[in-house]
Amino acid sequence: MTESLAITKFSDLANPTRFLALAARILPWLAAVTAALFAVGLYLAFTTQGDYQQGDTVRIMYVHVPAAWLSMMCYSVMALSAIGTLVWRHPLADVSHKAAAPLGAAFTLIALVTGSLWGRPMWGTWWVWDARLTSVFVLFLMYLGIIALNRAMDDPSRAARLSAVLILVGFVNIPIIKFSVNWWNTLHQPASVIRLGGPTIDGEFLRPLLVMALAFTLLFFTLHIMAIRNEIWRRRVATQRRMAARLAGRES
Amino acid sequence: MGIIMTALLLRDLKLSIRAGGGALIGVLFFMTVVAVIPFGVGPDLNLLARIGPAIVWIGALLAALLGLDRLFQTEREDGSLDLLLMQEHPLVLTVLVKCLAHWLANVLPLVIASPLLGLFMNMNEVGIGAVMLTLLVGSPALTFIGAVGAAVAVTLPRGGLLVSILVLPLCVPVLIFGVSASYAAVEDPAPFLPPFLILVAITMFFAVLGPLGAALALRNGGD
Amino acid sequence: MSHAFYIYTSYGIAGIVTLCLIAWTVLDGRARRRELAALEASSLRRRSAAAAETQKP
Amino acid sequence: MRLIAETLAARRGEDLIFSNISFALGSGEAMVLTGRNGSGKSTLLRVVAGLIRPAKGRVDWVRSGAGALQLPGEVSHYLGHRNAMKPELTVAENLGFWRDFLGDMAGGAGLSAEEAAERVELPALLDLPFGYLSAGQQRRMAFAKLLVAHRPVWLLDEPTAALDAAAEALFARLIRAHLTAGGLVIAATHQPLDFEATQRLEMKGFQYAEMEEGI
Numbered sequence: 001m002t003e004s005l006a007i008t009k010f011s012d013l014a015n016p017t018r019f020l021a022l023a024a025r026i027l028p029w030l031a032a033v034t035a036a037l038f039a040v041g042l043y044l045a046f047t048t049q050g051d052y053q054q055g056d057t058v059r060i061m062y063v064h065v066p067a068a069w070l071s072m073m074c075y076s077v078m079a080l081s082a083i084g085t086l087v088w089r090h091p092l093a094d095v096s097h098k099a100a101a102p103l104g105a106a107f108t109l110i111a112l113v114t115g116s117l118w119g120r121p122m123w124g125t126w127w128v129w130d131a132r133l134t135s136v137f138v139l140f141l142m143y144l145g146i147i148a149l150n151r152a153m154d155d156p157s158r159a160a161r162l163s164a165v166l167i168l169v170g171f172v173n174i175p176i177i178k179f180s181v182n183w184w185n186t187l188h189q190p191a192s193v194i195r196l197g198g199p200t201i202d203g204e205f206l207r208p209l210l211v212m213a214l215a216f217t218l219l220f221f222t223l224h225i226m227a228i229r230n231e232i233w234r235r236r237v238a239t240q241r242r243m244a245a246r247l248a249g250r251e252s
Numbered sequence: 253m254g255i256i257m258t259a260l261l262l263r264d265l266k267l268s269i270r271a272g273g274g275a276l277i278g279v280l281f282f283m284t285v286v287a288v289i290p291f292g293v294g295p296d297l298n299l300l301a302r303i304g305p306a307i308v309w310i311g312a313l314l315a316a317l318l319g320l321d322r323l324f325q326t327e328r329e330d331g332s333l334d335l336l337l338m339q340e341h342p343l344v345l346t347v348l349v350k351c352l353a354h355w356l357a358n359v360l361p362l363v364i365a366s367p368l369l370g371l372f373m374n375m376n377e378v379g380i381g382a383v384m385l386t387l388l389v390g391s392p393a394l395t396f397i398g399a400v401g402a403a404v405a406v407t408l409p410r411g412g413l414l415v416s417i418l419v420l421p422l423c424v425p426v427l428i429f430g431v432s433a434s435y436a437a438v439e440d441p442a443p444f445l446p447p448f449l450i451l452v453a454i455t456m457f458f459a460v461l462g463p464l465g466a467a468l469a470l471r472n473g474g475d
Numbered sequence: 476m477s478h479a480f481y482i483y484t485s486y487g488i489a490g491i492v493t494l495c496l497i498a499w500t501v502l503d504g505r506a507r508r509r510e511l512a513a514l515e516a517s518s519l520r521r522r523s524a525a526a527a528e529t530q531k532p
Numbered sequence: 533m534r535l536i537a538e539t540l541a542a543r544r545g546e547d548l549i550f551s552n553i554s555f556a557l558g559s560g561e562a563m564v565l566t567g568r569n570g571s572g573k574s575t576l577l578r579v580v581a582g583l584i585r586p587a588k589g590r591v592d593w594v595r596s597g598a599g600a601l602q603l604p605g606e607v608s609h610y611l612g613h614r615n616a617m618k619p620e621l622t623v624a625e626n627l628g629f630w631r632d633f634l635g636d637m638a639g640g641a642g643l644s645a646e647e648a649a650e651r652v653e654l655p656a657l658l659d660l661p662f663g664y665l666s667a668g669q670q671r672r673m674a675f676a677k678l679l680v681a682h683r684p685v686w687l688l689d690e691p692t693a694a695l696d697a698a699a700e701a702l703f704a705r706l707i708r709a710h711l712t713a714g715g716l717v718i719a720a721t722h723q724p725l726d727f728e729a730t731q732r733l734e735m736k737g738f739q740y741a742e743m744e745e746g747i
Contacts, residue, residue, distance in 0.1 A: 057478045063489045106496045110489045116371070117485040121478045126371045129295030137287060144280050151276065154663075184291060219493070226500045233507035240514045245664045247518075248656045259632035263621070270620045331614025334583055339634070340606040517656070 016232045019092060023225050030222045037215035044208035060118040062208050066216035067111040071139060074104035074220060078146075079171040082164035092228070094160035095235075097167060098150050099227035103220060105143035111136055131185040135178050142170050156235060256341060257349045264353030267326075279361045282315035286369045297374040304373030305383050305434035311369065312362045312387055313394060313427055317419055319358050320398035321405060321412040323350060324470065328406050337470060347399060347463040347470070355395045363387045375438075382437030382444070386451060390430040393455040396462025397422045403469035425454055533559045533595050533684055535580070535604060535716055540589035542572065542579050549575045550735060551588070557716050559684075562707070562727060565720040567735030573720035574613070576735065577687045580718065581610045593685075607637060608685040613693075615674035619663025623649065623673050626662055631680035640682030640713070648676040653702060667694050675703060678710075686710060688719040701726060 045062040078100045084093025115133055116126050127133070146163050153159035268275055289307050290300060327333040336346055366387055370380035401419035405411030429451040436442040534556060541551035550572035557563055565573045578584045580591050582605030593604040617626045627645035636642050649655045652672040657665060665673065671694060678686060686707070692700045704726035707717055711727065719725065 056482055059482050060485045063485060067489065102499075103496065106492055110492050113488050113492075114485040117481045117488075121481055125297060125374055127374065128297070129290050129300075134290075134295075141280070141284055141287065144276070144283075148277050148280055185295060223496060223500050226504060230500065230504045230507050233504070233511060237507060237510045237514065240511070240518070241660050242664050244514065244518065245657055245660055245666065245669065248654060248669070256633050256635060259629050263618075263625070263629045263633075266625070267618060267620055329614075330618065331612050331616040332618070334578075334581070334610055334612055335616050335630070335634070337583060338581055338605040338608065338610060340602065 016091060016095075020229060020232060023229050027222065027225060030218060030225070034215060034218040034222050037211060037218060041208060041211040041215045044211055048205065048208055057118055057121055058205060060114050061205070062212045064111060064114040064118060065209060066213040067107045067114060068136060069213055070216050070220050071104060071108035071111050071136065073217070074100055074107060075139065075143075075167075075171065075174070077224070078104065078167050082167040082171075085160050085164040086168070094157060094164075095228050095231045096224070097164060098156075098160060099231050100224055101143055101146045101150065101163075103223055103227065105140065105147060107216075107220070108136060108140040108143055112140060129185065131178075131182045134181050134185070138177055138181070139174070146170075156238075253341060253345075257345060260346065260349045261353050264350060265357055268353070268357035275357050275361050278315045278318050278358045279365050281318055282311050282362050282365060283369065285314060286311040287372060290372075301374040301376070301379075304370060304375040305379060305438070306431050307373060308366055308369050308375075308383050309387070309427060309431050309434065312366060312391065313420075313423060315362050316359050316391055316394045317398055317416050317423075320354070320395070320402050320419070321415040323354055323399060323402040324406045324466075325402070325411065333406070333470070343467040343470065344463045347403075347466045348459070351392075351395050351399050351463060351466075354399075355392055359391045359395055363391060379434065379438045382434045386430045386433045386448065389448070389455060390426050390451045393426045393451075393458040393462075394423055396455075396458040397426075399462050400465040400469065403466035403473065406470065407473050426451070429454065533593075533714075533716070535591070535593055535685060535718075537580065537591045538589050540576070540579060540591065541587045542575050542584055543587045544575060544584075548587070553589075553733070553735075555731065555733060557718070557731065559714045559716065560711050561730040562711055562717040562719070563731040563733055564725070564729040565718065565733050565735055566722075571735035573735050574689050577610070577612075577689050577718065577720055581605045581608055581687055583610075604685065607683055608687050609678045609681075609683040610687045610689075611674060611678060611691055612689050615670050616677070617662045617670065617674055620661060622659055622661050623665070624658040627658075627673070627676060627680050630677050634681035634683070636682045637684065639684065642681040643679045645676075645680060648679040649673070651679055651706065652676045668696065668699060671695055672699060672702070675706065679706070684714070685716045686718070688717065688721075690721060691719060692721065692723065692725065 041062070045059055078097040081093040081097035081100065084090040085097065112133070115136070119128055119130075119133075120126055146166060149163050149166060150159050153162070286307055289303075293299060293303070324333060327336060337343060339346070363384060366384050367380045370383055375383070398415065398419050400422075401415040402411075404418065405415045408414060429447045432442075433444060433447040433451055436444040436447055536556045538554050539551075540553040542549050553576060555563060565576060567573055575584060579586050582591075582603050591604045593602055593607055595602070616630075617623075621629070624645050627648055631642055631645060634642075642648075643651065645658065646655065649658050652675055654669060654672055654676075657669060657673070662670065662673065671691075675691065688707075692703055695703070700723070707719070707725070708727045711717060717727075
């Protein structure tokens, strides 16, 4: 939340130096709260009752659902930042979506792996081309594509603008992908697969799930702020190096 | 000689890590190509399991050819190729080491990623292991054959597509024996070893012929 | 109906991926900070050397 | 040590670039190639380096005393229009690679990357990626590449293009040092360089009569 507010509202924070100062102040608290939430969440995840139908495997949901949620939230954050880049030409927005892409890819990977591990005892195979899993996999490929695009270009501001365009096109495309994957899936096989999650979650499972979701969300923001900071530093190093090259030329 | 070639290997590896993720793009292409197949043929797990080894092999073949056109072209663009050509030590060895570096940085990740794609194609453990093993053994041959194409097309401004067109027909034997060895491991009556050993032989044959051909092309393509 | 293996594997993998992510972010930050410090030091050195040279004559 | 060329002729594609060029260069001698654009200065250097096969004639590297026969290209440094350095790698990595890859010939030793950068008076830039350097700095670092491995023959193609006067003087100094140490230099240049050229070869292209003869 901090960045998206900062990006859209407070032009004060446009200044990367201010952002660095703010980050240094917030980060320890954010990290501490995240760690505490994870401790509580993990404790709850392992002490609550198992589901009578799914057995203990429901515990996988406490990791899987928050990771899947993050994979989508991260893309939304990136889409917001991409608008920031293209519309307001905000320097922090450039950095923000570049820093978020690897985080999104990692959380999507967690969602995929845990989903597959949950599905193995349920379905008997590691992977089923279920509509949801498939959509998440397509999202994963999109994240990797954005990372590759960012890495392929030298000039950071040009890379930021171009990947912002890609992110927005992808964002618009997500509902279409989801719809077509659903259609493709029901076309080929009847809905025999047990849907992940579903509406039949009762309070017993809801509590650890919510705590874990909150913990993961805060983890994302902690890492995101740190990654933005790293990226700002990386750019400063690059500019200072170029400056050093120019200075050395002038002296000799 | 050892120091010279280690220096070249290390430089090429460093470049492939730094110069904008060539390895990442190859793996990504591999995953995307294989992942798109089910959207075409449908999510029928039995069908996917049956065509799995072939799809993974074709995906790896295409992905392995992807970055090959840059093998000598980057060297030529900045003038390094002239210096590589002028040295006293055999050019064949230089080409061999460059192929090795390219394989390590761009093709080995494909081999490592292949079990994951095997899971997506609903292949069983034996099949996945067989595909990975045949890829490990067969993919160097793709790089060696590709090096000839890359060397032939080195002076062409848009050689990328041409390299693939030149090289793909030459890769057919590798594909045939790689896929048939993978199938032989899964389907009982066919023996695994004969096609696998032929694959090994093909790789060793091209490990000699590829660098020789590429060196010859580089010597004659100079301007 | 115990699926302990799948549960622990999924927690394990999730943990490993998360830890890798944290480690990568932290180490990347440290490396950048070190580079900045090195650049700072070298530019200071250059500046002081330049200052010393202008004072000499 | 002598570098001898006899009745060289070279083509590029179907075009005859030059013909009937002969010279002999001994230890400590320098030859300057002059001539208008397109007269074949670069092509002659590439022929000597062994990068282009001559259409006629031959270049030989003759060494006093017994020893393995070497091609002229193998005993030469070639500084072409392009710098042969990777923009993604740091200057130190580039120089270190060429130092290891080129190796020293008998009869001399290359400098370390640090010393070479010191010689071209840009020691502060060693840790920067090569791509960050300005055009002139890049050219100087490309010249430093000649210092990290010993080669008796230097083939320089417009070494001082896009350089200021100070850098030109620096290059001339380095070339003089190489000549004093018994090296050979062939340089193609437009502007006169401040070192004593024992020979001067003006490239004039070819005569039509020769082309009709089909050399």
